[in-house]
Every structure is written in structure tokens, then in C-alpha cells.
Amino acid sequence: MWIPGFREFNWMQDMWLELDRMQREVGRLFSGTSIPYSQSFPSINLWSGENIVLATAEIPGISPESVNISVEGDLLTISGSRAVEELQEGEAYHRQERPHGTFSRKVRLPFRVDGNKVDASYARGILNVKLPRVENDKPRKITIKSD
């Protein structure tokens, strides 16, 4: 039997649950216990092409040698470290907002990637990684034979 009141009540409960979740999210934003830098840096965008994925990451001010890119199946790992300016005697930071230290990000890709054909480039602080799909993993068109 359908009881309108009950439905209303459930909807209210859902709303409170939702509000509760939002409060926790907001609380996390301001309490400083949000995702640490090492797990959130760098920000990654994924672009999908035909049997290829392009991963772009904003990593300004690093040398390309200090970034490690590895692929294992469909798991892409970008890790490295960003150095801080070494201070001399009598020098001080007035402001230090730029993230620094070691970082490591893992991203699950939509398909398995051929690690030998991965191509990475770095320009203007942006890393571009092209990840082609494994050849024998590509979708095959199956023709139906008729007698």
C-alpha cells in the first residue's frame, strides 16, 4: 500500500542524511584535514581519444627528470618532488603557498595501456602523457556468418 506520509518522511530523512554529508564535507574543507598535498598534487585531467588517453597535469617549476611516470596495466602513476627555494642566512618566507615536497598520484585509466608506447612531454609547467591502448585489447568487430 502506498502511504504518502511515509514517502514524505523518507524523503525528509534522505534530506537530513544529505545535509549531514554536506556538513562533513564542509567541515573537512575548513578543519585542515582535507586530502593531503601528497595525494592531491598534481591535478590531473584526462582526455580520451580513439584507443588513446591523454593525461595532462599541472606541475609548474619542476625539471622533467624529477618526474617518474609508470604504467601498470590500466594504472598510471605520476610521482616526483618539487623543491623549495633554499633560504640563506637572514632570508625569510613572507608567504609560502606553493605546494612542495614529494608527490605521487595514481589514476585508473579506462583500458590497459602499452607501456612501451607511452609518450610524455613537458612544457610551460604542464605535463602531457599520451597513453595508447594495448593492441590486443582493442575492441574487435565481429562479423556474423550466415549459412
Add this chain to the structure above:
Amino acid sequence: MAEPGKALESRREQASLQAESTRPRRVFVPRTDIIEKTDSIILFADMPGVDESHVDITLEKGVLTIYGTVDAAYHEDYDIAYAEYSIGDYRRSFTVTDEIDQDKIGASVKDGVLRLTLPKAEKVKPKKITVKTA
């Protein structure tokens, strides 16, 4: 010596008072490090996507404004599938007092990081006075 942080103050909070942008772009406040050295102040700003030909630095009435323009990075034959960051320009303003030698401000961009060198004016450089013995 000058009070730390006084020579260069962020005007981030005044961003809303500034004129509207003529480009329909998002404008981000770049993350910035400011280091005070004995004879200069060094500023580093993270501006990924910006190169030396796409950054404007203006100094007007004691306000130093950095503006970096980013070309929309659309990748042909690709569709965006997942995004953690969005693309936009960068703008941030700082108040520069006369403790800075405003004619000698230097700027360079490397790997998406803007580096500004703001040399201190002669008069505010710390001077060491040696006491002579009679």
C-alpha cells in the same frame, strides 16, 4: 630594517573591486611564495600554461599587477573525460611601497613559474655600522 611583509602586500581581498575582465575566461589567483632577502624580495607565482610572452606585469600607483594569459589547451581528436583542474588566466596584485626600487623590478618565466625580483631601494638596505675604537 623594514617590517617584514610590509614592502609587499597582497591585494587579493580587493579582487572583487577590480574591473570586469574583457575575456570570457576564468581568472585564478596564482599561488605565490614571497621570500625576503637582504637586498631584495623574490616572488614566485605558479602559473602553469603561461610562458614569457603571455605575462603582463604592470606597476601603477604603487600597485604591482601580474596577469598571465593561458591559451585554451584543447587537444584535437580528444574529448575531456575527467577534470581536476580547469583552465583560466591568472591575476594577482600586490602593493609595492617605496622600500622597493620600482625601476629595477625584474621578471622571468620558467616552466610555468613567474619569478619577480624586487630590489630594495638603497635607503632601506640594512647598513652595517662598524664601531671604531678610539
